[in-house]
Amino acid sequence: EAQVTQNPRYLITVTGKKLTVTCSQNMNHEYMSWYRQDPGLGLRQIYYSMNVEVTDKGDVPEGYKVSRKEKRNFPLILESPSPNQTSLYFCASSSQGRGTGELFFGEGSRLTVL
Amino acid sequence: SQQGEEDPQALSIQEGENATMNCSYKTSINNLQWYRQNSGRGLVHLILIRSNEREKHSGRLRVTLDTSKKSSSLLITASRAADTASYFCATDSYTSGTYKYIFGTGTRLKVLA
Numbered sequence: 001e002a003q004v005t006q007n008p009r010y011l012i013t014v015t016g017k018k019l020t021v022t023c024s025q026n027m028n029h030e031y032m033s034w035y036r037q038d039p040g041l042g043l044r045q046i047y048y049s050m051n052v053e054v055t056d057k058g059d060v061p062e063g064y065k066v067s068r069k070e071k072r073n074f075p076l077i078l079e080s081p082s083p084n085q086t087s088l089y090f091c092a093s094s095s096q097g098r099g100t101g102e103l104f105f106g107e108g109s110r111l112t113v114l
Numbered sequence: 115s116q117q118g119e120e121d122p123q124a125l126s127i128q129e130g131e132n133a134t135m136n137c138s139y140k141t142s143i144n145n146l147q148w149y150r151q152n153s154g155r156g157l158v159h160l161i162l163i164r165s166n167e168r169e170k171h172s173g174r175l176r177v178t179l180d181t182s183k184k185s186s187s188l189l190i191t192a193s194r195a196a197d198t199a200s201y202f203c204a205t206d207s208y209t210s211g212t213y214k215y216i217f218g219t220g221t222r223l224k225v226l227a
Contacts, residue, residue, distance in 0.1 A: 004156075033215070035217075040219065041219065042202065042217045042218055042219040042220060043157075043202070043217040044217075045214055045215065048213070048214070050213070056212055056213075057212070058212075058214060059214070088154065090156060090157070092157075100144055100145060100206055102147065102159040102162060103147075103149075103157070103159060103204075103215060104159070105156035105157045105158070106156050107155060107156045108154065108155065108156055110154075
């Protein structure tokens with residue numbers, strides 16, 4: 001089954017404790033991206049990747065890092081989480097980058113930073 | 115920053131009625147997409163309409179696009195309780211070497227049985 005898998009789905013952590021949210025897709029998609037969703041703000045893009053070893057900032061990259069060492073994986077790293085990073089995070093992938101293709105989304109990771 | 119805006123923010127209708135939601139955007143686009151999100155879940159792609167298309171159908175969905183007004187509408191006909199969800203439009207964007215999907219803030223649809 002074609003899918004995008006995120007882990008963990010739920011996480012409560014404390015300020016400053018590094019964490020990684022993993023994302024994996026099994027569709028051989030070149031394009032992957034991370035979004036955060038906050039009430040009243042819709043989805044905002046954090047980072048995206050057009051292919052292996054190619055990543056770029058989205059609208060709200062501050063406080064986040066990503067890597068794309070393999071085509072299927074695109075982890076989101078919070079080096080020193082802060083309470084304003086409490087949010088619902090989504091990973092998505094597409095066979096066509098450049099904003100032109102259908103995005104496939106993971107089920108989301110709800111992060112709370114205390 | 116540029117962003118699509120959906121209208122209305124929330125909509126409540128009876129089962130069997132039609133639901134119409136609108137999306138406006140700010141810059142030229144190559145395509146516009148509509149997504150659905152059940153509460154707290156991942157978004158699911160519904161339909162894509164290209165900038166040279168004016169109308170597209172998929173099952174009970176009808177999407178229109180007016181590039182001169184920079185707006186799109188999503189019509190769900192004969193709505194069902196299972197259509198209760200949030201609906202988002204998304205446009206493609208290329209600015210300063212960066213490719214993006216720009217999502218709107220969504221319309222929350224509630225279909226009453």
